[in-house]
Amino acid sequence: MPAAGSGLEYALVGFGRALRKEGLVVGSGHILTYCECVEKLDPTELADLYYGGRSCLIHRPADIPMYNRVFKAYFLDPGGEGKKVVEMKKQASAETEALMEMLMEEEKEGQEREGEPPSGIMASTLEVLRKKAFGECTPEELAALRALMARFRLIPPKRLTRRSEKAHKGKRPYLRDTVRKAMRHGGEITELSWRKRKYRQRRLILILDISGSMSTYSRALLQFAYSATRVPGKVEVFCFGTRLTRITDTLQKRNPDEALTEATKAVFDWEGGTKIGESLAHFYKNWGRRGMCRGSILIIASDGLERGDPAVLDQAMTRLARLCHAIIWMNPLKGDDPNYEPRSVGMSCAMPFVDVLLSGHDLDSLKELAEVLPTLN
Amino acid sequence: MGALNSVEDVTQTLASQAYIADRGLSTSVYLALSLGRPLLLEGEPGVGKTEISKALAAAFNVELIRLQCYEGIDANQALYEWDYTAQLLYVRTLSSEQAKGTEALDDLFGERFLIERPLLKAVKAGNRCILLIDEVDRSDDEFEAFLLEVLSDFQVTIPELGTIAAETRPLVIVTSNRTRDLHDALKRRCLYHWIDYPVLDREVQIVKARAPEVADGLVRKVASAVQRMRRLDMAKKPGVAETIDWARALDFLGASNLDAKTADETLGSVVKDRDDLDLVRESMSEVIK
Numbered sequence: 001m002p003a004a005g006s007g008l009e010y011a012l013v014g015f016g017r018a019l020r021k022e023g024l025v026v027g028s029g030h031i032l033t034y035c036e037c038v039e040k041l042d043p044t045e046l047a048d049l050y051y052g053g054r055s056c057l058i059h060r061p062a063d064i065p066m067y068n069r070v071f072k073a074y075f076l077d078p079g080g081e082g083k084k085v086v087e088m089k090k091q092a093s094a095e096t097e098a099l100m101e102m103l104m105e106e107e108k109e110g111q112e113r114e115g116e117p118p119s120g121i122m123a124s125t126l127e128v129l130r131k132k133a134f135g136e137c138t139p140e141e142l143a144a145l146r147a148l149m150a151r152f153r154l155i156p157p158k159r160l161t162r163r164s165e166k167a168h169k170g171k172r173p174y175l176r177d178t179v180r181k182a183m184r185h186g187g188e189i190t191e192l193s194w195r196k197r198k199y200r201q202r203r204l205i206l207i208l209d210i211s212g213s214m215s216t217y218s219r220a221l222l223q224f225a226y227s228a229t230r231v232p233g234k235v236e237v238f239c240f241g242t243r244l245t246r247i248t249d250t251l252q253k254r255n256p257d258e259a260l261t262e263a264t265k266a267v268f269d270w271e272g273g274t275k276i277g278e279s280l281a282h283f284y285k286n287w288g289r290r291g292m293c294r295g296s297i298l299i300i301a302s303d304g305l306e307r308g309d310p311a312v313l314d315q316a317m318t319r320l321a322r323l324c325h326a327i328i329w330m331n332p333l334k335g336d337d338p339n340y341e342p343r344s345v346g347m348s349c350a351m352p353f354v355d356v357l358l359s360g361h362d363l364d365s366l367k368e369l370a371e372v373l374p375t376l377n
Numbered sequence: 378m379g380a381l382n383s384v385e386d387v388t389q390t391l392a393s394q395a396y397i398a399d400r401g402l403s404t405s406v407y408l409a410l411s412l413g414r415p416l417l418l419e420g421e422p423g424v425g426k427t428e429i430s431k432a433l434a435a436a437f438n439v440e441l442i443r444l445q446c447y448e449g450i451d452a453n454q455a456l457y458e459w460d461y462t463a464q465l466l467y468v469r470t471l472s473s474e475q476a477k478g479t480e481a482l483d484d485l486f487g488e489r490f491l492i493e494r495p496l497l498k499a500v501k502a503g504n505r506c507i508l509l510i511d512e513v514d515r516s517d518d519e520f521e522a523f524l525l526e527v528l529s530d531f532q533v534t535i536p537e538l539g540t541i542a543a544e545t546r547p548l549v550i551v552t553s554n555r556t557r558d559l560h561d562a563l564k565r566r567c568l569y570h571w572i573d574y575p576v577l578d579r580e581v582q583i584v585k586a587r588a589p590e591v592a593d594g595l596v597r598k599v600a601s602a603v604q605r606m607r608r609l610d611m612a613k614k615p616g617v618a619e620t621i622d623w624a625r626a627l628d629f630l631g632a633s634n635l636d637a638k639t640a641d642e643t644l645g646s647v648v649k650d651r652d653d654l655d656l657v658r659e660s661m662s663e664v665i666k
Contacts, residue, residue, distance in 0.1 A: 027565075029565065030565070033412075033414075033568075036412055037408050037412065037568075040407070040408060040411040040412065041384065041404070041407075041408070047400055047404075048384070048404065051400060051401045051404035051405065052404060052408065054401060054405075054569075054570070055404065055405045055408055055568040055569055055570060056408075056568055056569070058569065059417075059561075059564040059565075059569045060571075061419065061555075061571040061573075064571065095400045099400075161448075161449055162448065162449030163449050163451060175461035175462075176459065176461060178461075179459075179461050179464050179465060179468075182465070182468065183468070183482065183485075189465075285612060289612060290554075290555065290556045290557075291514075291556035291557060292556075292557070
């Protein structure tokens with residue numbers, strides 16, 4: 001146990017709990033590891049406490065700012081629990097000083113940023129942050145929809161992978177098995193075992209437009225997305241209005257209503273305007289390019305009424321089309337009209353890159369989606 | 378493995394191999410060594426995740442065993458494989474009497490026909506090596522689960538030969554480019570460090586250490602330019618490796634100064650994406666000052 005006295009253990013455990021309160025997943029295992037780490041380091045050196053904790057308590061770069069905030073409050077600020085217990089060296093090392101400066105700077109920046117309006121929200125008359133309560137749609141309607149949608153199975157098409165497995169008939173011989181069988185016959189190869197390449201489902205990516213013009217459809221589509229993620233396979237769900245957010249994780253919650261309410265909380269823009277191009281560009285840069293899109297099926301549900309720069313949409317679609325296996329666009333304005341010709345600027349930009357245009361305005365069209373999907377090979 | 382008694386020791390040891398590490402990274406490495414846990418390094422491409430393993434291996438004078446992950450990698454590629462073609466040929470050379478005996482089977486599935494792949498080599502080498510599992514995010518979930526198993530027990534069971542357990546454990550460094558989220562279990566097992574792009578002074582230090590032939594003034598100009606470039610909205614931001622390449626390229630061409638013209642001519646060594654090239658050329662006045 002750390003030699004600096006049992007107060008140190010309490011301080012370390014307390015720090016772990018403080019992080020937990022901020023929403024970070026910190027288990028007792030992690031805190032134990034933290035104590036082990038501090039034991040190997042110098043507990044009176046602030047930099048060691050900081051970096052030691054960072055090695056075992058956080059696992060994503062996105063958590064670093066929050067870690068810094070909690071660390072400063074706990075170990076540096078006068079009221080912090082840690083500060084009372086852990087005595088720092090009189091002569092702080094150069095690194096500790098640099099660290100303290102960095103933490104102070106960050107906090108100041110954070111406070112300044114709070115004063116300004118958050119970036120990304122433009123001063124447009126239509127963009128008001130409102131949350132539309134799900135009570136607008138009667139619970140019975142939602143429940144009925146949900147029940148029906150749960151019956152749809154989204155089966156994405158399959159693709160060949162590089163792995164192979166033993167098979168009765170195949171193109172390439174499976175040497176391991178062949179040799180074993182040969183052993184039974186004194187080394188004579190009397191039969192060949194075969195292997196063939198495995199198939200794997202392509203990933204499905206759903207990007208839903210939930211801006212004002214899409215509000216009547218988006219709720220139902222969100223329900224559909226929820227049902228879609230219940231099915232095993234890789235489905236990712238995103239929402240956008242003026243900004244894009246990933247809601248796959250929030251949709252994993254068990255209680256469907258809870259999941260849907262949380263999803264709307266996560267996406268602040270509700271009935272605002274639409275910046276399809278920017279949102280898709282954001283998707284491409286932060287997820288698509290990093291490998292999510294490669295070989296996957298992209299489903300974009302939007303009416304194509306773009307408020308932003310069409311050139312941005314064009315560029316985003318070009319890039320996405322290069323990466324994804326197929327792009328399906330669901331435009332409720334199409335309705336039941338099989339000869340629908342998209343007129344809006346946004347749609348005209350996007351159409352050359354779209355492989356299949358569906359409507360998604362009612363249950364039948366969603367059924368159409370489920371039917372079209374397996375054929376996209 | 379040499380004994381490192383403090384975080385400072387780690388920094389000095391790495392510096393002796395021309396690898397400049399900041400306090401956080403040295404702390405993580407020190408803890409990984411002291412606690413015997415694997416170290417998971419994440420960061421943008423080109424910040425030195427793979428380089429640090431090479432530096433450590435050179436510093437401790439041990440072998441660097443590298444397992445490069447890719448999509449579709451399976452346990453055989455990582456652990457071991459039998460040399461089937463050799464086995465078949467060997468069987469053909471035996472007489473029919475010999476082939477039926479158990480000795481032949483022992484021979485066939487013995488060390489002679491065993492192709493050792495990186496993980497098995499690492500288990501056998503123990504702490505006489507450093508195991509680098511590179512770009513684990515390119516593999517899939519099944520492989521990750523398998524990797525976790527091996528990393529926990531550090532032993533390999535080959536049905537025909539038995540269990541081979543490591544007597545001592547090596548330092549394990551796992552790298553990831555963050556193209557996907559790794560499984561929680563793997564993250565929990567490892568210590569974690571995120572390597573960010575360095576600040577200007579540190580980047581200058583790194584380039585000087587790696588490319589000592591380049592003039593100081595040029596190094597600083599190049600590093601400043603790259604720092605400004607990273608603030609642009611590039612799809613693929615240049616890493617430290619690119620800064621070093623650019624500095625070397627300019628030095629090789631005999632450029633003593635970095636101006637818009639030389640930058641334009643040598644941009645290919647630092648920017649590798651068509652759209653980014655256009656973007657940087659447009660913003661050249663911001664980048665080159």
